[in-house]
Amino acid sequence: MKQLSEQIYKILTHKKFRTGALPPDEIKYLILEKIENKVSSELPIKLFQFWGGCKNPNLSVDTAELCEAATLENLSRINEEVIQIYKPGLKIFISPGDGRVQRVNKIPTEKTRRYVEALADIANGYKGLFEIIPVSKLYDKYSEEFLTLLKEVEERIAKDVFEQADFLKLVLNARKNVFSKALASEEKIMERSKIAAKDYVVYRVVEEEAKIFREYKDCIRSFFIKYIPFYKKYIKDVSTTEPRLDCSLVFYTGGKGNITQPWQAVGIRNNDKVIFVSQSKKR
Numbered sequence: 001m002k003q004l005s006e007q008i009y010k011i012l013t014h015k016k017f018r019t020g021a022l023p024p025d026e027i028k029y030l031i032l033e034k035i036e037n038k039v040s041s042e043l044p045i046k047l048f049q050f051w052g053g054c055k056n057p058n059l060s061v062d063t064a065e066l067c068e069a070a071t072l073e074n075l076s077r078i079n080e081e082v083i084q085i086y087k088p089g090l091k092i093f094i095s096p097g098d099g100r101v102q103r104v105n106k107i108p109t110e111k112t113r114r115y116v117e118a119l120a121d122i123a124n125g126y127k128g129l130f131e132i133i134p135v136s137k138l139y140d141k142y143s144e145e146f147l148t149l150l151k152e153v154e155e156r157i158a159k160d161v162f163e164q165a166d167f168l169k170l171v172l173n174a175r176k177n178v179f180s181k182a183l184a185s186e187e188k189i190m191e192r193s194k195i196a197a198k199d200y201v202v203y204r205v206v207e208e209e210a211k212i213f214r215e216y217k218d219c220i221r222s223f224f225i226k227y228i229p230f231y232k233k234y235i236k237d238v239s240t241t242e243p244r245l246d247c248s249l250v251f252y253t254g255g256k257g258n259i260t261q262p263w264q265a266v267g268i269r270n271n272d273k274v275i276f277v278s279q280s281k282k283r
Contacts (some may be wrong), residue, residue, distance in 0.1 A: 004086060005035040008045065010054055011081045012249055014218075017074075019224065019250040019260075030247035034220050034258045041154040044091040045082070048219035048243055049075070050214040050260025052263030053135065054107045055116045059266055062111055063118035070274040071224075071253045072122055072130065078251075092130050093122060093216055099136030104199040112136075114261075119208075135138055135184035138212040146209040153206050157234045166230055168196035176264060204231045221248035224261050228282075 003113050009032055013022055023031065028271070038045045055062045075092060083089040096119060098112035116134050123130035139146055161167065174196040176187060219244055232238055238246050265276040 001036060001039050001174065003093035005032055005039050007240070008039070011085075013079065017078050018163055019252045027246060028165045030244060031220055031280070034247060036214065037218065039086065039090070042088055044088045046216070046219040046279050047090060047092045047222045047249075048213065048216045049222045050224075051094050051096045051119070053101035053262055054112045054177075054263065056264045057105075057107060057111070059174070059265050063114050064263075065118070065134055066269055066274045067265045068119055068262045068267075069122050069278055070267055070270075070276070071113070071262035072126065074253060075251065076126055076129060076282050086099055090129065092222075093133050093219065094119070094130050094215075095133045095135055095138075097135045099134070099139040100200070102136070102205050104168055104191065104196050104203055105174065107177070118253055132168075133216075135207070135212075138207075142210050142212045146206060146212065149206045149210050153209065154202050154235075157205065158202060160197055161201050161234075162194070162229070165199065167194075170200060170230060173197070174200065186266075201231045201234065205234045207242045208235050208245060211242050219243045221245060223248060223250050224253050225250070 009028065012031070013015075022028075035045055072094075079090040079092070094107040096112075096116050098116050101107040102109055102112055116132065120132040123132055154276070171190070171193050179195070233247060235241065235245065237242070253260070262276075267274045268277055269275075
């Protein structure tokens with residue numbers, strides 16, 4: 001069993017699938033533990049994949065399309081390799097952050113609804129490999145704990161977030177999701193982007209402390225983005241998060257220039273290949 005788990009781990013962390021360096025030994029140990037638990041019961045290995053809640057509002061397309069389809073296809077290739085050595089394969093829960101972008105980036109609910117539905121339509125073509133779990137449903141399900149913690153976390157960390165050295169990185173990312181045309185100046189855009197970046201950190205901390213992902217505690221977390229650790233410092237005890245935040249993988253979405261997330265780009269088909277086009281080229 002240990003040897004099989006190691007082989008599966010090598011597939012999940014192969015350089016053609018991952019973003020960045022190999023996980024450090026302490027994370028490897030936690031991931032192997034999750035894999036071994038499933039292998040011992042001959043059950044699918046579960047991943048909980050974080051995903052954007054809407055298409056970039058500055059793009060000409062606002063629903064999931066070829067770009068997201070190509071990313072899901074890339075994730076399915078990981079499963080195909082795992083199945084070669086372990087028949088139960090993977091089960092991947094995709095969690096679009098629709099409720100988060102509604103509150104943080106002021107994205108209209110109708111826009112996020114259309115995006116999530118389109119994403120689910122694509123995911124349903126993979127015969128049960130993917131399951132879409134919108135974060136808005138988890139906000140509603142655990143609303144009492146969530147709302148209680150929201151004010152507490154805001155008071156505890158907001159001031160410190162603004163003073164973090166890496167805060168500008170979050171601000172520039174938040175700026176991509178601001179409706180630029182609705183604001184009068186670059187100063188106003190950046191002002192709103194700073195508030196959105198701060199709110200993003202607050203909401204992510206509240207999500208973890210309210211344990212809204214608790215039903216998926218047997219999953220390995222997975223992401224596409226590289227600055228995940230930014231909000232970890234504000235979580236009281238990362239080892240108590242469910243599923244554990246310090247048991248995570250960062251996957252590669254496919255070749256697409258400077259775009260690190262599928263929801264930040266438009267896909268254009270070129271023969272059998274999908275070319276990812278950045279928002280700067282589609283404005």
